[in-house]
Amino acid sequence: MSINANAQTDIDGLFMAKRNFCGGVIGGYSAWDHYWEGTTYRINQNIGTVSSQSAMIMGNYGVTDKLNVLFMLPWIKNEASAGTLIGQQGFQDLTLLLKNEFWIKDFNGLVVSAVGVLGGSLPVQDYTADYLPLAIGMKSKTAMGRLLVDAQKGYWFATASASGMIRGNVTLDRTAYYTTEMIYSNKVVMPSVFGYNVRLGWREGADKIFELVLDGMNTLGGFDIRRNDMPFLSNNMDMLRVGVNTKYPIPKTNGLSIMAGANTVIGGRNMGQSTGYTAGLVYQFLVKSNKKE
Amino acid sequence: MRHTPNDDGRRNWQMRMSIFRLGKITSSIWVVGLILVFVVACKREVEDRTDLFPALSPSKLDTGAGKWSPVLLTSPEEFACAAPILTSSPNYKLELLEIKSWQQRLTSEELEQIHYWSAGTVLRWNEILRELVAKYNLPPYQNPDGSYPIPSAANPLAYPLFPFANPPYAARAYAYVSVAQYDAAVAAYHYKSKFQRPRPFVSDPSIKLLVPVVNDFAYPSEEAVISGAAATMLKLLFPGDQEYIEKKLQECLNVRIMVGANTRSETEAGVVLGEAVASKFVNRARNDRASKAVGTPADWKKLSDNVIARGETPWVSLETPPRPPMLPLFGRVIGMLLDTADVIAGRPAPPPAVNSAKFNEELDEVRFYSKNATRERMKIVHFWADGAGTYTPPGHWNAIACEDFVNQKFSEARWARNLALINMAMFDAAICCWDVKNFYFNPRPSQVNPDIKTLTGVPNFPAYTSGHSTFSGAAASVLAYIIPSKSAEYINMADEASKSRLYGAIHYRSDIEVGMEMGKAIGAKAVFRAKNDGADK
Structure with missing residues (x-):
């Protein structure tokens, strides 16, 4: 869930022109030692610090100037610094998104546009999800939608968006489990997720960017981790995070840009208070027809 | 204007202002799509x-x-x-x-x-x-x-x-x-x-x-x-x-x-x-001594001292801070099929001594399963884990029994009798197993070799014998008697439950094999009772 938010492209107001493609690899590292067990803020000496390393390939193709197709696929490795539980690693979920700018208007130099994003994700591997906090993902098929408004005046911009995600039932390896009651099924209903995102910053074109980000998510439902219990897939997970991102073209590379970011969780529920860093390279491939425009 | 495309086309991003109209149709699609997403979101549940x-x-x-x-x-x-x-x-x-x-x-x-x-x-x-x-x-x-x-x-x-x-x-x-x-x-x-x-x-x-x-x-x-x-x-x-x-x-x-x-x-x-x-x-x-099963700090020290006096390595908690062993005096609880003298008389031979050739061989096997976890084995580990926050392994066997009993259409009396037999066997299995665990008080694999990472939580008590194996051997033996047509299936399930602890890298082979044997012997006591309680004439 958090890895997708770091991808940025589905959450900004920028588009690839028709038949252009940009692809890249983004590495990430995040870790937490404090977490919220329900609303109780605590550490756990039997897991110590939980760290997550990731490498994500991503791409963005311009079907038209106003309709882009995006994909992301992260590989993740999670481990705990204390206790005996074995770490997990592997490819997680493939995300495919359609992004469409359906409205744009210039108010005396203040350019405002509205963008919709629709898509979903599905696990690409049979990983073990019922193994939080070390599972590499939730192993749920998801469908998501986002409405985004972007405003730019000169070099300054602001972007705000809200998203909704529904998540398919997750199948466990066990045949019964306890939430706030006993459930005799290997299926878990996953609460939907509401997300919101605000970005403020400076950008020149689409590859010189510096921005501040406020990122929030709340599951709509779910239950709290009981005192001294392990987390579970259908917990009530909330998270509020702040971060900075930057993107800059590498001179004389003819299309290669460097991206870097940092973020930290400032509030949450049934989640780790992680601090994370990302760094990556993206390259833009152009087609000849575009140059003639 | 920074948001117009650059001439070289390299930064040819779509932020141009050539279109000043509201895309009414496309915006409707987005709104309808999002509403649909939320409607679907509210209507899902699983079948119990x-x-x-x-x-x-x-x-x-x-x-x-x-x-x-x-x-x-x-x-x-x-x-x-x-x-x-x-x-x-x-x-x-x-x-x-x-x-x-x-x-x-x-x-x-x-x-x-x-x-x-x-x-x-x-x-x-x-x-x-x-x-x-x-x-x-x-x-x-x-x-x-x-x-x-x-x-x-x-x-x-x-x-x-x-x-x-x-x-x-x-x-x-x-x-x-x-x-x-x-x-x-x-x-x-x-x-x-x-x-x-x-x-x-x-x-x-x-x-x-x-x-x-x-x-x-x-x-x-x-x-x-x-x-x-x-x-x-x-x-x-x-x-x-x-x-x-x-x-x-x-x-x-x-x-x-x-x-x-x-x-x-x-x-x-x-x-x-x-x-x-x-x-x-x-x-x-x-009055069955269960209330004293927690023990005192002096009791806990004595369990460890006994093992040191025999020249062996005592169990220590792998939790931080170290947690006292789980109900170490539970082996003294008065069972329903066996009395305390039976429990002590039935103690198996000790597990392989730490650092003996046999021990190292078994430790290597555990390390193999830790280093070479497959998804298939992970599924088995998690299917049978029944750890904290669950109904426990005895609960799992009750669930298995009940789902099969529903199909058997037993009378209420027979339902009660059959569950009594299974649970007497598992109660006495717990007593025997906890007696052995705290008598030999031996270390878990990860204590001896901290490099051994586990696929499930390490239980906070000694290794020998495996509780899962003892419970499963006992329950499966009784179930095999009650529903003979499924006896092979129950024994296979018990075997898988038992092996899940080795696959999980929390038990040695001796723990699971001896535990299974002990469980089956206790199950046989319940079967003996079943044959003589009048229900099967």
């Missing part, structure tokens, strides 16, 4: 297997169950049951009227309760017990000084909640509830035959039967006797949830009246008898 159980319609009535041998009762008449009021009495006529008028104003909630309870009284109380075990099966959080608080039965609602329903506690709870229900059922069937009270629908043919009801005798209601015993035991074992247990009891009793199976006095007499039978088990439970 236990909701689908049909109403119990026994294939064999077991009307002679009053002659089966009880476990603790000296005779089925040890506790008196007063004779019922006469069917010719005005009070009885009033009770029949109560049924008829109630049946005309059943609420949807009551209809749900009828559906729920008609699947089987013993079944549903077993599920309630499993749910309570899962609710209370959480290790307490440490004190600020690094010690651990001990749950108190006298103050069950203060943290840490009482009980910590860990596997030994749970095994004992499943046994007490099941065996009390069984003895209660024997008494109930005895009195039913003695008083020969006709069912309400026989006394008054205008009474509808809302679920299948055996046309045997109605007084006392066997469901009420069984429920009175179950509720009394549950209140003792889970004192923080007495209100919930009482609510379930009242529901169950009311359902018997609503469906036309019993009159009120038949259920009331049943509860009184069930509670009386249970009082004998309450008394036993208070």
Whole structure:
């Protein structure tokens, strides 16, 4: 869930022109030692610090100037610094998104546009999800939608968006489990997720960017981790995070840009208070027809 | 303008202003799409297997169950049951009227309760017990000084909640509830035959039967006797949830009246008898040494010192801060099939000495499974893990048994008897296993070699023998006797449960093999009882 938010492209107001493609690899590292067990803020000496390393390939193709197709696929490795539980690693979920700018208007130099994003994700591997906090993902098929408004005046911009995600039932390896009651099924209903995102910053074109980000998510439902219990897939997970991102073209590379970011969780529920860093390279491939425009 | 495309086309991003119109159609699609997403989001739930159980319609009535041998009762008449009021009495006529008028104003909630309870009284109380075990099966959080608080039965609602329903506690709870229900059922069937009270629908043919009801005798209601015993035991074992247990009891009793199976006095007499039978088990439970199983710091040190004196490596907790071993004196609890002398006499030979060739070979095997975890083995580990926050391995075997018993269409008496046999075996398996664990007090693989990472949590007690293996061997042996057509399947399941602990890298091969053998031997004791209790003639 958090890895997708770091991808940025589905959450900004920028588009690839028709038949252009940009692809890249983004590495990430995040870790937490404090977490919220329900609303109780605590550490756990039997897991110590939980760290997550990731490498994500991503791409963005311009079907038209106003309709882009995006994909992301992260590989993740999670481990705990204390206790005996074995770490997990592997490819997680493939995300495919359609992004469409359906409205744009210039108010005396203040350019405002509205963008919709629709898509979903599905696990690409049979990983073990019922193994939080070390599972590499939730192993749920998801469908998501986002409405985004972007405003730019000169070099300054602001972007705000809200998203909704529904998540398919997750199948466990066990045949019964306890939430706030006993459930005799290997299926878990996953609460939907509401997300919101605000970005403020400076950008020149689409590859010189510096921005501040406020990122929030709340599951709509779910239950709290009981005192001294392990987390579970259908917990009530909330998270509020702040971060900075930057993107800059590498001179004389003819299309290669460097991206870097940092973020930290400032509030949450049934989640780790992680601090994370990302760094990556993206390259833009152009087609000849575009140059003639 | 920075948002127009650059001439070289390299930064040819779509931020141009050439289009100043509102895309009405596309924006509608987005809005409709998002609404759809949220509508779908609100409408999903999973199907619970236990909701689908049909109403119990026994294939064999077991009307002679009053002659089966009880476990603790000296005779089925040890506790008196007063004779019922006469069917010719005005009070009885009033009770029949109560049924008829109630049946005309059943609420949807009551209809749900009828559906729920008609699947089987013993079944549903077993599920309630499993749910309570899962609710209370959480290790307490440490004190600020690094010690651990001990749950108190006298103050069950203060943290840490009482009980910590860990596997030994749970095994004992499943046994007490099941065996009390069984003895209660024997008494109930005895009195039913003695008083020969006709069912309400026989006394008054205008009474509808809302679920299948055996046309045997109605007084006392066997469901009420069984429920009175179950509720009394549950209140003792889970004192923080007495209100919930009482609510379930009242529901169950009311359902018997609503469906036309019993009159009120038949259920009331049943509860009184069930509670009386249970009082004998309450008394036993208070004196079975379980309350001393936690031990004292001196006890814990002695377990370790004994091992050091033998020149062996003692177990230490792998938790931080170190947690005292789980109920280390549980091996002294008085079992139902074996006495303490049997337990001590039945102790297996010691596990391979740490650093012996045999030990190193077994440790290497554990390390192999840790380093080479496959998804297939991970599934097996997680299927059988039944760790903190679950109904425990004995609960898992109760769930397996109950789902199969539903298809067997047992009478309530036979349900009670079969679950009593399985749970006596698992209770005694817990006692024997905990005796061995704390006698040999040997280290887990990850203690000897901290590089060994585990696929599931390391239980906070010594390794030899494996609790999962002992429980599974015991339960599967009894189940194989009860449903012979599935005996191979049960033994395979037990074998898989046992191996899951080796795959999980938390047990050596000796732990699981010797545990399985021990479990099967205890299961054989329960099977011996089963062959002689009169139920199978």
